[in-house]
Amino acid sequence: MSVALGITRPLPVRTIPIGDPGDLLSRLPSTAPYAWIRNGEGLAGWGEAAKVTVPPGPDRFAWARQWLNSVLADTHATDGNGHRHGPVAFGTFTFDENSPGSTLVVPQTVLTRRGGQAWLTSIGEPTLGQDVTPITYPGRISYGDGSLTAPAWEGIVARASQRIREGELEKVVLARDLTATAEHPIDIRLLLTRLATRYPDCYTFSVAGLVGATPELLIRRAGQQIESLVLAGTTTRGVNPADDVARGAALFASAKDRHEHECAIASVRHALTPLSATLDVPDEPELLVLPNLQHLASHVTGTLADGASVLDVVAAMHPTAAVGGTPTDTAITLIRELEGMDRSGYAGPVGWIDAHGDGEWGIALRSGIVHGNRARLFAGCGIMGDSDPAAELAEAQTKFRVMQYALEG
């Protein structure tokens, strides 16, 4: 199942400091680019030294951890300045543990920029600047419904709200998909460049065909320190500054959105408490203002109690109630029953891990799966007992626009 392309273990890894590489995305080849970028910093990778498809099932994170241990073992190093180096694996896990497609990849070359410094990590010979062809454009894009039409999706929102009012559960996040077909093959680097430019504060990612710009940080681990940005509760941007502020204030005062956010916070607290020596969860959310939307946001920080890797923490947290619901199991059952689609990597964990167990994983929102000249786009909303189906549909449409912009400019 695992492929290590002609490379013996331990991996012959070398990290060297380099001068300013410029825009990390401009170094990517068109084939299988890997990226995790925020505000110009992060990682860009290419080539595949090792790659694996993780078998679906409840043990998938444990399986992934074992695979990573065997591939990344004995390959890490720290330089004299305290920076940790070595190979990294990028990963995408499907939302539903029973869905196929979770993938881990150790790129052959990774360009890292952190704190204004840059490094090149390579397994075998470095390939900086090779195979970098000009970005190509996809031409006209046409859209189609995915598993459900818009009215049918409003119908399942109404049914879910009803089930919540009847007491079966407290919250569920329902998503829908759209298909996009382009005239020409879709160059993932174009999407990444547009996303990173328009949404610099989001995490722009590309892993095994899953591409997007998510505002939601599931977990970052740096040594024993962990942090998470929990999002749930949404409104649009205003048409002018006064309207913007009024909408933000209304979101903050909305009992429905505050409850939706509380569910997400409770799930994160529940998952992190057993793993943490300290955990700081704010009493009140803040407003996160993005170019297209405003969210209720809580920045959670803590210290790990023992040596849990970032993937162990991901395993404990996924799915939070920002993408599943409350209670989790009931919500997942309802999602399977009502959505009529496989979410694939959408709303699943996406990110990277190094040999020290450090890394950053987001929740794959505002994203799509790109293959050739087609893409499948996803967007979802937290549904409560008093949700208005038309308002939830409008919110989902606004969330789709992130990837529609990436495709169309």
Ligand SMILES: C=C(O[C@H]1C=CC=C(C(=O)O)[C@@H]1O)C(=O)O
């Ligand atoms: C499920 C999505 O967003 C989640 C994250 C932030 C706000 C959300 C909301 O207000 O519904 C969702 O919980 C999505 O973007 O597809």
